[in-house]
Amino acid sequence: MKISVHANKFKLLTSAALIALLLSGCLYPQTDSSSTSTVSKESMRNVQAAIEQYMNEKGILPIHNSDSTVDRYEKFRVNFDVLKKERYIDMLPSSSFEGGGNFYFLVLNEDTAPIVKAQSIYLIQRIIDLQRQVDAFKAENGKLPIVDQVYEGFHTIDYKAMSIKAPQLHSIYSGGIAELLIGESGKVYINYASDIYQMMKQHPDYELAEEHDLRELLVMYSDYVPVHSPKYKLVNDEPIPYE
Structure with a gap:
């Protein structure tokens, strides 16, 4: 089906520059000159070409194994050790974790048409930290620190x-302030509904079946995967999260 868009149903998030923290240290002596706060198009092209060449010659993908329970947008990390050792790449992307940067490089569509995407380590760390605080609160108080229900099964955080300040995280897609939610499971999520909605507006002719996870739009039209996100479905032309 074709997605239709109603412009007044969502407010645009405030535009802001993406804030990224660099991980200290470097696991390898050689890196390229791309920024470690973003992922350059050149880096994405180089890693994509390397994994395709490796796959064509070896018959397998150069990726780390992952548990079957891991979300598909967090699952298969590029194995830079193999790519560098076997000379499929000469230099590591400086934006990659292995190159001392702030992103994991992942492979999606591993069974059909493998494609490289990037995952923000900064966002991962911040959500993990907040999750620990939420879990500690629940253990001590016997309930989740939640306030308003914004979607069925999803609440804002108290x-x-x-006794903490709300973390000011920024969307990897729009740069706007990211809304954080707690699901019924107690899991902390970044809400990507506004980002998905903007992708729907920008690509109104993209055909997406109702049963598809709408995060597909974010991955298809950007170099990044959504971090710590719920799944999304289309309900009355709006992206709605679900666990």
Whole structure:
């Protein structure tokens, strides 16, 4: 089906520059000159070409094994050790974790048409930290630190009850302030509904079946995967999260 868009149903998030922290240290002596706060198009092209060449010659993908329970957008990390050792790449992307940067490089569509995408380590770390605080609050108080229900099964976070400041995280897609939610499971999520909605507006002719996970739009039209996200479905032309 074709996605139709109603412009007044979502407010645009405030535009802001993406804030990224660099990981200290470097696991390898050689890196390229791309920025470690973003992922350059050149880096994406180089890694894509390397994994395709490796796959064509070896018959397997140069990726780390992953547990079957891991979300598909967090699952298969590029194995730079293999690519560098066997000279499929000469230099590591400086934006990659292995090159001292702030992104994991992942492979999606591993069984059909493998494609390289990037995952923000900074966002992963911040959500993991917040998850620990939420879990500690629940263990001590016997309930989740939640306030308003914004979607069925998803609430905003009661930072005041936890005596912490709300983290100012920015969307890897729009640069706007990212809304954080807690699902019924107690899991902390970044809400990508606004980002998905903007992709729907920008690509109104893209055909997406109702049963598809709408995060597909974010991955298809950007170099990044959504970090710590729920799945999304189309309900009345709006992206709605679900666990």
